Amino acid sequence: MRKQCKRVKRRNVAPTMVAMLLNPEFSIQERMAVQALRGGWATTDTFNVLADCRDMLLLAAGEREDQATIGVCQLAGIALMNMKDRYNAKKRMGATGDELAALDLLADTSESFWKRQSGGLFIDAETALTRCRKLNAEEIAMKEAA
Numbered sequence: 001m002r003k004q005c006k007r008v009k010r011r012n013v014a015p016t017m018v019a020m021l022l023n024p025e026f027s028i029q030e031r032m033a034v035q036a037l038r039g040g041w042a043t044t045d046t047f048n049v050l051a052d053c054r055d056m057l058l059l060a061a062g063e064r065e066d067q068a069t070i071g072v073c074q075l076a077g078i079a080l081m082n083m084k085d086r087y088n089a090k091k092r093m094g095a096t097g098d099e100l101a102a103l104d105l106l107a108d109t110s111e112s113f114w115k116r117q118s119g120g121l122f123i124d125a126e127t128a129l130t131r132c133r134k135l136n137a138e139e140i141a142m143k144e145a146a
Contacts, residue, residue: 013119020115030107037083038100042093050103051080052129057110060117060125069113076106 020026033049036042054076061069079099087093095103114122 010118011120011123013123016114016117016119016122019119019122020111026114027107027111030110034100034103034107037093037095037103040094042095044087044093047080047083047087047093050076050106053110054080054106055132056122056125056129057106057113059128060121061113063121063124064117066113069109072105072109075102079103 014022029049030053033042033046033053036046054073057069058073058077061073079095079102082099083093083095
């Protein structure tokens with residue numbers, strides 16, 4: 001029987017905390033999106049930033065089986081869906097006080113969660129989200145073509 005190396009091979013990527021320090025706009029973007037909602041100057045792009053934050057966090061928390069983070073994502077998902085419904089009805093982006101509190105909690109949880117994770121998990125979550133959004137776009141295009 002041959003000897004085998006017991007070392008676990010991992011990807012050569014920086015920890016997420018290091019990446020966040022090198023790119024502070026990662027966390028600032030989410031906090032500014034909540035501030036835009038609070039200040040009344042939010043756009044659909046603001047909504048998309050928060051939706052991406054929530055979706056990536058949900059994918060990663062599901063991978064780690066972090067129930068507390070999944071709960072925060074579900075709460076933020078309800079707030080985002082309420083905002084989307086309100087936007088479709090009134091064509092104005094806005095949030096109630098409870099929705100803003102849920103989105104503040106999402107931004108805090110996201111920053112805290114990602115600081116404790118590997119860079120590989122972040123890359124995997126981003127890749128999965130991109131793939132999922134691409135499939136959804138293709139599905140919508142096929143429905144519209146039919």
